[in-house]
Amino acid sequence: MTSEPPAEVIAEQRELEAARARVEDLRAQIRHHDHRYYTLSQPEIGDTQYDLLFRELRDLEARFPDLVTPDSPTQRVSGEATVEFTGVQHREPMLSLNNVFNAEELTAWYARAVRRIERENLRFVCEPKIDGLAISLVYENGRFVQGATRGDGLRGEDITANLRTLRSIPLVLNAPPASLPRAFEVRGEVYMSKAEFARLNGERRIAGEQLYMNPRNTAAGSLRQLDPKITASRRLDLFVYQLGWVEGDRPVDSHSAAMSWLGGLGLPTNPLTQTFAGIDAVARFCEGWVEQRDALEYGIDGVVIKIDDYNAQRELGVVGREPRWAVAWKFPAEQAVTRLRQIEVSVGRTGVLTPFAALEPVFVGGANVSMATLHNLDHIHELDIRAGDDVIVQRAGDVIPQVVAPVLSRREGREADLVPFAMPSTCPVCGGEVRRNENEAAYYCTNRRCPAQLSRGVEHFASRGAMDIEGFGEKMAFQLVDTLRPDSTHHYIETLSDIYALPALRDELLTIPRIGEKKLDALFANIESSKQQPLSRLLVAITMRHVGTETARALARHFGTMTALREAALEDLQAVNDIGPIVAESVYDFMRDPENAALIDRLVIAGVRMDEDTTALGGPLEGLSIVVTGSLDRWSRNEVEELITRLGGKVSGAVSKKTSFVVAGEGGGSKREKAETLGVVLLDEAAFLERLRADGWADTPA
Ligand SMILES: [Zn+2]
The missing domain is CATH 3.40.50.10190 (BRCT domain)
Incomplete structure (x- = not known):
């Protein structure tokens, strides 16, 4: 006789089974919508509906931890921060491509290929060459198991945890595992879109942090973060461009068929790819992109041309580390050489000193350039860029012009005149002491009264994303920071809250050259209405390190009032969604700094609003x-x-x-x-x- 399990156990099992079915259903739905959104850019549902599905899945998994699997959409950011990446030997080397720069060179490449395999009826697949980072993805039994950087082509780094955070990479392929080769590799290019690059830099500008140089380097830096959470916070995209090794038989016999197959499995392929039968059409396609490249949402630096047929590819083979069956048509570089007159240093609103290049004007990338970024001190030292050098200047699209490298051969005979760059030991604006914080690359002017910092700070305070005081630009800010009041040792603005004292000084201000009555009264009206800006704007305006717009909103939403934020313990700050330990500490320290506290007190007295609309209704839970x-x-x-x-x-x-x-x-x-x-x-x-x-x-x- 068998004994029935107790009723509670049966009920529990039923519940678990129901949850399992729902979890699988939710995962399938989320994968489908991820694919629509991240790969096809054709979402079927809104963010809120998507969030509801995601929340439900996460809640179910929290209740039934046994149901959590590594390929669940909730587990994209699951890896812990690591100390270093482990090496990965590529099973087949990741080759590099030979370059051509014009139709003549392309035709010569074609002629060599035709001669070697004695075939004329070749088809070519052309795809934009994304300016990103080559990666390798390995799938086993339909599941993403390993991702690696290209490295030197033979050996890369294991960045699986970081690649998992890219929503365009399916963790599970869209086909029954039995229909797939047991294991295979896909190669692709990870990139950062121009929009995401602008968003990140916008955040950094607001938070007073050093700007990133270009999307490619930023994508590379994001992928090689030791903490996958950081990778996840940046939106990286991917196009796959090649089927790599396959265990067993290849499921297709041409590159174009491979790309359709991969696309069908849910991997993102570039829709701009085209197939041509003649080499002249290929050349026209490539030439066309030189003009159109700026209109794309991502950077490209050429077109990759591949012979489609796998048999032809095999026959042609590889020479050295370059395949004979593919070639890259590279766009002309938007670079020029000019003399670096001087390395100058600007002072930002957080006091950070940033070196930049003052150049002999040069025409590059469609514009005259006389100033360029030198990125940071490490960049200058690594490349040994010196004032007086002839340097390569690059300008691409909307990116700030940058100094790529010095032309060392042109130093000959002038070596004695060119001295390595050193950061000044005193601030170039106020003469204050310059210091470098431990563990930080940046140098700071330590003078809190530094007029450069203050006028940049005022300009930022009044800027559109902050308190939005129209008519308070760079010039006005500098003038008021720089001008002494009549019969006084004080300037009109010595701290941010002095902005609100300006209307009372109307008569005095009218004595300043170039400040007219009309302009001033309009400014006063804007100063007055800025007092109604919500707390989130104020938090952006007062310049806390690491706090950009999104962080400010999260803080304002969470705490509701400045008082609550000022009183928050470090652990309260850490408990806020989307706020990491560094930001929490930065906010905590800011609020405990006596000068900052005094500033906030003065803003309160000036009548600046100190809360956020957290609720339209008010209600019974107010203040709880x-x-x-x-x-x-x-x-x-x-x-x-x-x-x-x-x-x-x-x-x-x-x-x-x-x-x-x-x-x-x-x-x-x-x-x-x-x-x-x-x-x-x-x-x-x-x-x-x-x-x-x-x-x-x-x-x-x-
Ligand atoms: Zn200074």
């Missing part, structure tokens, strides 16, 4: 900080957080003494314990509902 833990029956995590926010409360991620109460559902161990230890009120779901109803909340659908 609430932590939700475990799973609830009535709401998903997303829903209950939205509800709390809508009713005026704040959702916090961590329990502290300031937590008003904890809503605890099923599970939720550690937060429940912490609440008990700290004596914070715990409400179960029923009690929470009761409380809401007592406050007049009605359970009607929104």
